[in-house]
Amino acid sequence: MKALITGGCGFIGSHVARAFVTDGWEVTNLDKLTYAANPANVAGLAGQPNYRFIEGDLCDATLVRDLVAGMDLVLNFAAETHVDRSLLDPAVFARTDVEGVVCLLEAIRADGRAALLHMSTDEVFGSLPEPEEAAEDAPFAPTSPYSASKAAAELMVRAYRETYGLPVTVLRCCNVFGPLQHVEKFIPLFTIRALAGEPMPLYGDGLQQREWLYVDDLVEAIRFVARGSSSDVREINVGSGHRVTNIEIARRICELTERPASLIHPVLDRPGHDRRYAIDWSKLRATGWSPKVDFEDGLARTVAWYTAHGRERAEGDDRFAGYFRAQYGQRLK
Template sequence: MILVTGGAGFIGANFVLDWLAEIGEPVVNLDKLTYAGNRENLARLADDRRHCFVQGDIGDAALLDTLLATHRPRAIINFAAESHVDRSIRGPEAFIQTNIVGTFRLLDAVRDYWSGLEGTERGAFRFLHVSTDEVYGSLAPEAPAFTEQHRFEPNSPYSASKAASDHLVRAYHHTYGLPVLTTNCSNNYGPYQFPEKLIPLVITNALAGKPLPIYGDGQQVRDWLYVEDHCRAIRRVLEAGCPGETYNVGGWSERTNLDIVQQLCTLLDELRPRPDGRSYQEQLTFVADRPGHDRRYAIDATRIATELGWRPAETLASGLRKTVEWYLANPDWVAHVQSGAYRHWVREHYEASASGGGEGRY
């Protein structure tokens, strides 16, 4: 079996669902269930004996030791992270604790476990760490996209904490020989994404008749990756990646934030027209930019394509359509995640903020 951390969050839950559907190997799923971890993401696995869910923290060394000794996984995929830039600006300590201290404790527990393996079990074991393109910093408009050789230049508490975790993973390989793999992905979107992030925020706000907030001039550029394509990439890196190496995973789909919002409005105009017949684009609202907002991210995914044969299956157009259709078909999921902690965040960040908007890690 494999151990997945953070497997009730957006990307982690999609990975677990995809893994069990495509591979079928049992999964132990460790998630702390913070505001963005949602058991409803895994509802279809309620009676699936291949899925063992454990609520807990990657910073809990005793729990990690117990899980590793009990289940003896052949691989660990680490999704567990605080991942929202705006939250890191307002409260960076949680990001330090989870992304740095938590990753350290996970690595240390895994090193002890791996050291006790023998023969083929030891040789086949892998630790795959899922990270972000934000560790590389911001690109000028005409600069080449990030390759795996680009130096780290993180610009937010979130990206700095992820850069630190990437360095720890690398160090545990070079110092102890732990067979690690790292992936750095571009902006994910798709089903089960918490609606503080741009795409689900726009969809849910549009349907509720609320403003669609755009930071600054909306010309920040991001590379967009459909989450199921990302899951396939992780599976491929786990299967064939070279220990100690990093693989950038991108969608080859650079677009401005404004363009993304306009495309979503066009899809909603088609799939769920406003009662008054007018376009959702009338709800666009430009708000003050956030501090230190990176202007452009772009991933060069040549290495994973040439060495491992992976390329995204979805175009941006097809991925966005699938995403809008999923949110339209799952209003109960949306309603549930918009209660409690999410409402508190909206009050704190949107209503109490002079800017009035927030677009997550874009």
């Protein structure tokens, strides 16, 4: 079986690429190698007979059409993913996260064979008051350019399904964490700042609540869905039920790194920061998948990984320091 994985040098895509290669799929990884990619994430796959890497853009219609031809399954993880960056430059989010998805849908329509598993997010539902949870049919209410672009992509996916009958599954996932995530994201960033004894810039009061799923559990959910769903047409929510505030995570990171909680430094919140996401994933649970990794265990593994590799990742990325200064320099003054 042949799979095209887009964004396979990023966080989630690289974990999935490894799992699919292990499972014997013939995997093609298409990645533009943006700032968020790290070829080291898939270094172990190079040279494997059932793996090939293509550097290229999801918005390159000719390339994408060529790559999709003959595939059984396309898994779309290529995206601009950082909400903070979407406030700085929304256009690139519209391009990759919406236009890129249309480009992929067109290629699948032309090919007429491949099924698509498209990765989306619980952020499309916007902020929900306690005790609400968003089920699969909850209305979209995105607030950031990132979540708006993901919602727009989903609408295009839905339109292609209704209009052309494309076999498309959308997975909407809560926050994912684990090794190999880019160092500017919340848990990696706070871990490397704590380890270095530097202030950890916490937006606002830190009471924003997110639901967290360990990356290995998401990989299992994707394997589970891919096994049974290639011709099914549906939307599936993926969650963990583990909801925690940002300040609680920051405190746990201080404990795990044995650094004082006084390093947590409240800074000016970002505009439009959603307070609470909560996803209802009972439909997926009812079909037989549930997460196995306890949040505390996953966080300890993640912090241990960044303790070993975080500094080298941050220092090996010449764009990271510039981004950190632009995003937090003024706020930390």
